[in-house]
Amino acid sequence: MVSSAFSWGTLKRESSHGRPREAISREIVINKDSDSMNKFRFLSSCVVLLLIWGNISLCYGETQKVRSFNIIRFDHSVARHRIPVVVGVSLNLEGDHLVTVGDDHKARIWDLKTGQLRRELSDQADWVRTVKFRPDGKVFVTGGMDQNMYCYDAQTYQRLFQFQSSRHAVRSITFSPDSERMAMVGFNNSVSIYETAYGRLLRRWQTTCTDQRCVVFSPDSRYLASAGRDGIVRIFDTTTGAVVKDFEHHIRRVNSLAFSEDGQFLATGGEDQKVCIWSMESKELHRVYDYPSGKVTAITFCGNDLVAAGSANNTMTVWNIHDSQETPVYNMDEHTGTVAELLWDATKKVLISCSFDTTVRFWSWENAGKEVAALPETVH
Numbered sequence: 001m002v003s004s005a006f007s008w009g010t011l012k013r014e015s016s017h018g019r020p021r022e023a024i025s026r027e028i029v030i031n032k033d034s035d036s037m038n039k040f041r042f043l044s045s046c047v048v049l050l051l052i053w054g055n056i057s058l059c060y061g062e063t064q065k066v067r068s069f070n071i072i073r074f075d076h077s078v079a080r081h082r083i084p085v086v087v088g089v090s091l092n093l094e095g096d097h098l099v100t101v102g103d104d105h106k107a108r109i110w111d112l113k114t115g116q117l118r119r120e121l122s123d124q125a126d127w128v129r130t131v132k133f134r135p136d137g138k139v140f141v142t143g144g145m146d147q148n149m150y151c152y153d154a155q156t157y158q159r160l161f162q163f164q165s166s167r168h169a170v171r172s173i174t175f176s177p178d179s180e181r182m183a184m185v186g187f188n189n190s191v192s193i194y195e196t197a198y199g200r201l202l203r204r205w206q207t208t209c210t211d212q213r214c215v216v217f218s219p220d221s222r223y224l225a226s227a228g229r230d231g232i233v234r235i236f237d238t239t240t241g242a243v244v245k246d247f248e249h250h251i252r253r254v255n256s257l258a259f260s261e262d263g264q265f266l267a268t269g270g271e272d273q274k275v276c277i278w279s280m281e282s283k284e285l286h287r288v289y290d291y292p293s294g295k296v297t298a299i300t301f302c303g304n305d306l307v308a309a310g311s312a313n314n315t316m317t318v319w320n321i322h323d324s325q326e327t328p329v330y331n332m333d334e335h336t337g338t339v340a341e342l343l344w345d346a347t348k349k350v351l352i353s354c355s356f357d358t359t360v361r362f363w364s365w366e367n368a369g370k371e372v373a374a375l376p377e378t379v380h
Contacts, residue, residue: 062327063327063328063329063330063331064329064330064331064368064369065330065331065332065333065368065369066330066331066332066363066364066365066367066368066369067332067334067363067367068332068334068361068362068363068367069362069363069364069367070361070362071359071360071361071362072098072100072110072115072359072360072361073358073359074086074102074358074359082104083358084102084103084104084106084358085102085103085104085337085340085356085358086100086101086102086340086354086355086356086358086359086360087101087102087103087127087128087129087130087340087341087354087356088100088101088102088128088129088130088131088340088341088354089101089131089341089343089352089354089360090131090132090133090140090343091133091343091345091352092133092137092140092154093133093135093136093137093154094137095112095345095347095348096111096112096113097109097110097111097112097118097154098110098112098352098360099131099133099140099142100131100354100360101128101129101130101131101142101144102127102128102358103127103128105122105124105125105126105127105128105144106120106121106122106124106128107120107121107124107128107131107142107152108120108121109121109157118157119157121142121150121152121157121159123142123148123150123159124142124144124146124148124150125144125146125148126144126145126146127144127145128142128143128144129143129144129145129169129170129171129172130142130143130144130170130171130172130173131143132173132174132175132182133154134154134175134179134182134196135175135176135177135178135179136179137154138153138154138179139151139152139153139154139160139196140152140154141163141173141182143170143171143172143173143184143186144169144170145169145170146169147165147166147167147168147169147170147186148162148163148165148170149162149163149166149170149173149184149199150162150163151163151196151199161198161199162199163182163184163194163199163201164194164199164200164201166184166186166188166192167188168186168187168188169186169187170184170186171185171186171187171212171213171214172184172185172186172212172213172214172215173215174215174216174217174224175196175217176217176221176238177217177219177220177221178221179196180195180196181193181194181195181196181202181217181238182194182195182196183215183217183224183226184215185207185212185213185214185215185226185228186212187210187211187212188210188212189206189207189208189209189210189212190204190205190206190207190212191204191205191207191212191215191224191226191236192204193205203241205224205236205241207226207228207234208228208230208232208234208246209228209229209230209232210229211228211229211253212226212227212228212229213227213228213229213253213254213255213256214226214227214228214254214255214256214257215257216257216258216259217238217259218259218263218266218280219259219261219262219263220263221238222237222238222239222263223235223236223237223238223244223280224236224238225257225259225266226257227250227254227257227268228253228254229253230253231248231249231250231251231252231253231254231270231272232246232247232248232250232254233246233247233248233250233254233257233266233268233278234246234247235247235283244283245283247266247268247276247278247283247285249274249276249285249288250268250270250272250274250276251270251272252270252271252272252295253270253271254268254269254270254271255269255270255271255295255296255297255298256268256269256296256297256298256299256300256309256341256342257269257299258299258300258301258307259280259301260301260303260304260307260321261301261303261304261346262304263280264279264280264281264304265277265278265279265280265286265301265304265321266278266280267299267300267301267307267309267321268299269291269296269297269298269299269309270295270296271295271296272295273290273291273293273294273295273296273311274288274289274290274291274296275288275289275291275296275299275307275309275319276288276289277289277307277321286321287321287326289309289319289326290326291309291311291317292315292317292328292331293311293313293315294311294312294313294314294315295311295312295313296309296310296311297310297311297312297338297339297340298310298311298339298340298341298342298353299342300342300343300344300351301344302318302344302349302351303344303346305320305321305322306318306319306320306321306329307319307321308342308344308351309342310335310338310339310340310341310342310353310355311338311339312338312339314333314335314336314337314338314339314355314357315331315332315333315335315339316331316332316333316335316339316342316351316353316363317330317331317332318330318331330365330368332353332363334361335353335355335357335359335361336355336357337355337356337357337358338355338356339353339354339355340354340355340356341353341354349364349365350362350363350364351363351364
């Protein structure tokens with residue numbers, strides 16, 4: 001390269017021999033102008049590339065980290081002499097009382113305005129795996145590994161009645177939006193349908209396997225979805241009990257189900273680290289998200305557009321199902337144990353999570369990308 005440059009300079013001097021000094025000066029100026037033009041072109045290209053990259057970044061978006069703004073942290077349980085795992089949560093109609101359940105056989109009612117524990121219920125003789133307020137807000141029901149389900153008054157917390165025995169461990173319950181029916185699944189091969197006034201068993205619908213983990217009514221009460229160990233999501237017609245369709249994509253156990261608020265989509269999360277979004281209009285798979293890490297253990301819609309999923313790797317991720325890109329909108333990583341259940345408070349626009357780390361955390365998109373200075377804690 002050195003000899004080549006030297007030869008070019010020699011030829012230049014030879015070609016200009018005998019020419020007037022002004023011509024040589026003009027040639028030098030032209031060469032300098034050419035160098036400047038090349039530098040200008042290079043810089044312009046860099047600016048264009050930066051602008052293009054900026055547009056690409058805006059198009060794809062960035063995942064924002066969300067910090068929790070409140071927390072309920074459990075202290076040592078008197079019954080077990082250890083801190084209880086929290087596996088289920090439910091919010092009352094007014095949004096000011098939260099019921100939590102866990103492995104210490106207790107249900108706890110919390111006043112979210114004051115942060116105080118209002119009551120402990122100890123009717124269950126084993127893990128309490130699920131709790132749900134009835135949509136009309138008058139009662140709530142707990143169910144557990146002792147095969148029992150109990151109905152409580154939402155104002156007095158007094159036990160009203162016990163549901164007809166399921167004869168197997170209870171894993172999940174859900175109410176129809178009109179509050180008239182309750183569905184339950186557990187460690188057998190059926191969905192049990194109850195009337196909610198007295199807890200009588202009305203009928204059973206056959207599922208695809210003996211280990212059912214989740215069940216949910218659609219917002220219009222038209223469908224009931226159930227899923228479990230074999231990864232198949234079965235959709236029932238709630239009027240006839242007929243099987244509408246089996247959604248098949250997961251290759252391992254499905255742990256959680258959730259309908260969007262408008263009922264247009266069903267989200268399913270499984271141990272194959274997949275979050276599947278199903279169209280209830282076409283009854284076909286709409287899209288699939290690969291969870292970043294860990295089995296998907298909890299799922300909920302946050303309105304009609306956002307779906308949140310929690311995992312056995314202690315994290316939570318949120319996607320916009322209408323976004324053409326698969327980049328998550330938000331992620332949360334403050335839990336130190338499996339995220340057991342997710343609950344969306346549609347009135348306050350708050351996501352509530354409970355975990356095996358013995359905490360309940362509260363999240364708001366308004367805190368995305370921000371540090372929360374002081375984190376209020378309720379300790380019991």
